[in-house]
Amino acid sequence: METTARHDAVDLDQPFAAVPDLIAHWARHRPDHPALVQGERMLSFAELDTYMSKVAAALQRDGAKPDDALAICAYNSIDYAAVFLGALRAGLAVAPLAPSASPDSLLTMLADASPRLVFLDAHAAEHLKRVSSQLPCPFLRLDQSSTLADWLSDAAPEPIEIQPEWAFNIIYSSGTTGEPKGIVQSHAMRWSHVRRSAAYGYADNATTLISTPLYSNTTLVAFLPTLALGGTVVLMQKFEAGEYLTLAQQHAVTHTMLVPVQYQRIMAREDFARFDLRSFRYKMCTSAPFGAALKADVLARWPGGLIDTYGMTEGGGTCILAAHEHPDKLHTVGKPAEGHDIRVIDDAGHELPEGAIGEIVGHSPAMMTGYLNKPEKTAEAEWFDPSGKRFIRTGDVGRFDAEGFLTLLDRKKDMIISGGFNLYPSDLEAILRKHPAIADVAVVGVPSTRWGETPVAFVVPAATETPEAMLSWFNDRVGKTQRLARLELIDELPRSAIGKVLKRELRDQYTVEYGAAD
Template sequence: MDISARPDAVSLDRPFAAVPELIAHWATYRPDHPALIQDQRSLSYAQLDARMSSIAAALQRDGLQPGDALAICAFNSIDYATVFLGALRAGVAVAPLAPSASAESLLTMLTDASPRLLFVDGPSAQHLEPVTAQLPCPTLRLDQTVANGLSAWLSDAKPEPEPEPVAIQPDWAFNIIYSSGTTGEPKGIVQSHAMRWAHVRRSAAYGYGENAATLISTPLYSNTTLVAFLPTLALGSTVVLMGKFDAGQYLRLAQQHRVTHTMLVPVQYQRIMARDDFDQYDLSHFRQKFCTSAPFNAALKAEVLARWPGGLVDTYGMTEGGGTCILAAHEHPDKLHTVGKPAEGHDIRVIDDEGNELPKGEIGEIVGHSPAMMTGYLNKPEKTAEAEWFDPSGKRFIRTGDVGRFDEQGFLTLLDRKKDMIISGGFNLYPSDLEAILREHPAIADVAVVGVPSTRWGETPVAFVVPAPGATDTPEALLDWFNGRVGKTQRLARLELTDELPRSAIGKVLKRELRDRYLAEHGTAA
């Protein structure tokens, strides 16, 4: 790849560029600029590039070749990032695994991905102890100082200082990200280098560059994080890593590092905005704030716009790819209830249960096609086929499993996950509609509505409510308030108070856990 020594000559119009090559460019052009910062440690672009090469050379020394995979199960750290990026330089795909998944689920993922090596941190090593004897590959610690740690591995057998060059191809696997790692059957989503290049090109419009700094507080095993982390480095900016999210620490880091970009999930925005000292921090350097992975309610978007400098971009899409909608909330304050319009080059449509395309205004399943689409689910051709829809011309789309509709201006409104839709007495109820009404009550801080079996209606809605601080309203009073405001078919069968809603590491409410909890305690509703 021909990359000039000038950053403005790094054209994003080329058909393809690999992320490791772009990092190498910045190591030449601005070697001393910080690439990664975490707590008191940092790596410049020159240091990051050298560490990536050392890791790639060590992998080659151990016999790993392009097309092989390695796995990482750990919390965010600079060493995690360097192993991930170094593997890519060797043409090795990375399977980043969630430490929050059960040891048994992690073993299933590892068996499926067939990695040649597994890198873990201390907490993950302990978490995996029940299945250690069954792990399908050798394990190495990311810790620098332990006996089988990263430093010892890199120095073992004196690897060559530079790896053998690898010409990364667009269709090679970049990473394997597992869905349903906490519940359900884990599915490995294979994403290509071409898909990641598409993300880099798309991100260039949002002000990344030499003076940018992105604060990362979501986990590196999540696609949510990678769509901000990777373009930041590919475009020569600085990544500030948080090992674990804390709203107060987030604000301190944002001010200290003059952060310009961030990716947060809605619950993180909620916790940051709820802090009494929010307005005391200087956040004037922010250019763009991003949100994805979970529904972002309109009232919270409006508050962020009013109190937090810089643009706000809500992105809707799936790890599987297949299409993205983008809402620049600062440009469309009258569309905060939507997830925006399809991104440039993305084809998003709505279909019915028979696979027929629906016109604007009608509700159906959302499907999408884009330059950034998964190759498929690893070792699961039947699951891949289930996730695909083809239009009459044969164009391939990915099914999202989400239900929504387009308005006349082409903005997409999400209703719910198709599997979360409640069919009560023959009527389709969308939990998001009921949740929006409940959030209007001042005593309610957070809420999730799920459908539970009903002998009378087939299914019926039940609400789990997190009370606002200081609220004293009883469940019965809140239930009466809600049911008095909706039609008979939308009424809740029950409302329960809870200290918090179960969430994944990227903020998605785990409704299956709520449904299972209800059934364990109450059984079938009336």
């Protein structure tokens, strides 16, 4: 890695720079350097910059203006990335939508975002076929090159001076369950991510392998800094562990962002050791709890540093654990990032001392503007300290240790109150994972006629063992208040596209099948 500053390096000390302008910078200084790679297709920075301008000019021709929105519902592709970035150049906010969301949820999101246009791939077009007449805006197909080419404009786009406070994207926090909430993030927030990423080796000689979806903030915090700092992004349409390792070796990948379930699948491959992964500088993880044992395995067998990042799409505060530097703190999510203020509060909103358990709130330069069209939901997500400083509530429960490392316990809504006692599912899951016949597990609280709520475990087995024997093994090791009411075997835990266990689905599944527990 280069250690001296290049004459064309991005000035990270400037107050603000917009991502589309940074890509134009690299198109001038490194026009032939690969920006986006997928399969046999490659776009250089000059080609990407031209593509973005064609998108921006087409949107302006059609009457789009700053503060308008554009939506994309598709799997990862070079065209997806270029349309996203081109819309930003025209000053539009982009609403990237999950193709896995139900058609009704997608209609709700589109109605909320009010985009001028929505781009779909073949999968999304088929998925929305039943409700296509109800789409609130025109749509274009990303995967039909002639249709897309006819829409693009060869005219030079009108220059737009992007302002830091303008909306960069609208990311929806829910699309499978619950009411979707549009999280508005600004260009200033994205610039703060770019500046922060330089500390982890993102530079013009970095190559980042992206296997998580572009509609996720998890992906964007690695995807955008790579391009903004002149590096190369290798895109996977969908994750598959073997293909991931092949691409990592082929492209001498230096950076990646993966969620824990992806690390788990990669490390479980019997042929893992045959791949040459020595090019890696840093591997990142976020979005879901990353078990200490899995972190240790990655550290032992996968070259390069390992960074576990804790935060929310809404922003607020970020904790960072450089796992390779703190092998004794793998059970934590690290310390607050520089310039981030993270605290723990009680149910009454009072700040708690070190070691006390409470809800985590955070303040940072990277905070959402708010939830789109939902001022009351925005207010619910905010907490203000006595000085009036604004924090974002995470909904997570945790505690700081004496050295300032944060340990996560659970989502506040997932905490189980059984007979007046607070039970944290993560504590119970940690014990269950010690059983040799358990590959994966999730504990949820279900209604109980006797206790109000009671814990039930859903277990993915690793070996043949009866649920009764597993239940007895666990209940013999815990106190009376922590005992499981039931243990269910399941082939696979339901997860979101970025690896979060959908505990509500498990809870609902149990209630529908059994009703209340005793």
